[in-house]
Amino acid sequence: MVSSPKGSLNIELLISLIENNNVKDADKKIRILKNLVRKDILDRLTETRLNRFYLHKALLELHSKIKQNETLLGMISLNYDHVIDEAYKTVNGSKPNYCFSSESPNGTPFLKLHGSFNWRSIKICGRKRTVPIIPLGVNKNYLQIPYNFLWGRALEILAECDTLRVIGCSLSQNDIALIDLLFKAHLEKGEPLELQIISAEGTATQIKNNYGFFPKITSLGEIEGNLVPDPIQFDYDGNAFKIWLKAKVNRMLKEDEIKRTRYLKKLFDL
Numbered sequence: 001m002v003s004s005p006k007g008s009l010n011i012e013l014l015i016s017l018i019e020n021n022n023v024k025d026a027d028k029k030i031r032i033l034k035n036l037v038r039k040d041i042l043d044r045l046t047e048t049r050l051n052r053f054y055l056h057k058a059l060l061e062l063h064s065k066i067k068q069n070e071t072l073l074g075m076i077s078l079n080y081d082h083v084i085d086e087a088y089k090t091v092n093g094s095k096p097n098y099c100f101s102s103e104s105p106n107g108t109p110f111l112k113l114h115g116s117f118n119w120r121s122i123k124i125c126g127r128k129r130t131v132p133i134i135p136l137g138v139n140k141n142y143l144q145i146p147y148n149f150l151w152g153r154a155l156e157i158l159a160e161c162d163t164l165r166v167i168g169c170s171l172s173q174n175d176i177a178l179i180d181l182l183f184k185a186h187l188e189k190g191e192p193l194e195l196q197i198i199s200a201e202g203t204a205t206q207i208k209n210n211y212g213f214f215p216k217i218t219s220l221g222e223i224e225g226n227l228v229p230d231p232i233q234f235d236y237d238g239n240a241f242k243i244w245l246k247a248k249v250n251r252m253l254k255e256d257e258i259k260r261t262r263y264l265k266k267l268f269d270l
Helices: 013-021 028-045 045-052 055-065 085-091 147-160 175-190 201-210 242-250 257-259 265-269
Strands: 075-077 111-112 123-125 128-131 161-165 194-198
Touching: 013 028, 055 085, 055 265, 075 085, 085 111, 111 147, 123 265, 147 175, 194 201, 194 242, 242 265, 257 265
Parallel strands: 075 111, 161 194
Antiparallel strands: 123 128
16 A cells, blocks of 8 residues: 555665554564565575676775785675675685674674574574574664674774775665764764765765765765776766776786786776
8 A cells, every 4th residue: 555666665664664553464564575575685696696796705805915005894784695795705715703792703803783694503602593684674673682792893893993985885864773883983983984985976975965964974086085086987887886996906906916816807807
């Protein structure tokens, strides 16, 4: 009655409205919607399509080459899928450090703040458990284990870092907890944290309009002194992540170094 096959649909807001308004058979309807979201995500990530993905691996490969110039303190994701997880394992040769507890293994922290479809039989606090994802909806609860620890660890990392690169995320107003996390990080740090919005210029403009109280939001064309000289003229079907990464590699590495890489050289068809 309230959804339409045409146009965009804010699924998180719809689920929250059903939850909060005593809709008949609400639990059943919400469960169906959440299962459809999960199916939609996983059906899109076919093996053939996943085999073509390399940008996440290239980004991690770049950080392995520029440790003397930049320190990667951690990665934060709101996705449920395992695309970055597989990139992490391929490049680093180990399972991701999800930081489920203070006794987490070594390695760059990878914090999936909403959980993951593949968190089954995970050992936390001495026992194995299947960790449920933080379900879709505006009103999310992060108090249960291990999410209380993950969000606390995220605050520590953000308060320590100088630059947060926001890749493919619109900082939706549905995720008020995420905005609150960034606000807390600014307070803890005591000085502005640069938010580099690696997305289309329109997305960056919208983020600036929504969150102008964050003083250092930079769009693709403003990052690192004209790193991307003409961000509006997108090549590669408008993939801002690829455009930024190629420009970053050009600045940080020499051509012979790029040719010796496994994934970065694909950016240049070498």
